[in-house]
Amino acid sequence: MIFRTMLHALLSRLGPRLDHWDVARTPFRVLPTDLDILKHMNNGVYLSIADIGRFDLLRRNGVWAVFEERGWYPVVASETISFRKSLELWQSFVVESRILGFDEKAVYVEQRFTVDGEIYTQAFIRGRFLKRGGGVVSISELLDAVGPAPTDVAVPEWLLEWGADAALPSTRAEAPSVWSE
Numbered sequence: 001m002i003f004r005t006m007l008h009a010l011l012s013r014l015g016p017r018l019d020h021w022d023v024a025r026t027p028f029r030v031l032p033t034d035l036d037i038l039k040h041m042n043n044g045v046y047l048s049i050a051d052i053g054r055f056d057l058l059r060r061n062g063v064w065a066v067f068e069e070r071g072w073y074p075v076v077a078s079e080t081i082s083f084r085k086s087l088e089l090w091q092s093f094v095v096e097s098r099i100l101g102f103d104e105k106a107v108y109v110e111q112r113f114t115v116d117g118e119i120y121t122q123a124f125i126r127g128r129f130l131k132r133g134g135g136v137v138s139i140s141e142l143l144d145a146v147g148p149a150p151t152d153v154a155v156p157e158w159l160l161e162w163g164a165d166a167a168l169p170s171t172r173a174e175a176p177s178v179w180s181e
Helices: 002-014 043-060 063-070 139-146 157-166
Strands: 024-029 072-083 092-102 107-115 118-131
Touching (some): 002 024, 002 043, 043 063, 043 092, 043 107, 043 118, 063 072, 072 157
Antiparallel strands (some): 092 107, 107 118
16 A cells, blocks of 8 residues: 555646645556455455545645645544445546535545446545644634635535544543443
């Protein structure tokens, strides 16, 4: 995965610039190292490739440069993925990545794995931004740095509910355990 990441880091520098809210389309091909024992792309590989797609989006829309300047970096807080069709060896596909919006703590990204425009897989990511010196980047700090969101940007209600339900508590004391200790 490191060589694919390095390749796309270079390609994203050369790719067309995007607005913050545009869809990034990042091309890939299924490699032999992506396969599982059933000879289709391994479910864990999808998440790694989604990381590269988000990196491409952030590089091409200029947000990555803002992060580097301020010492910020993105992290995944939660993600969910649904599969419709398998990707097979040597098959080419495109990862479409777009920022959907945000809640009071996180940014939501939708990513689709497509073949000739057909959605094979869809993922939703809830991401936060951290400061290299410690601490969390607030949504207001983020918007101050990258500019305001368009007025029509809205995360679907079901996704906001999923984000709240999937979030882990801040401390162990807040975490109910279903396992006996």
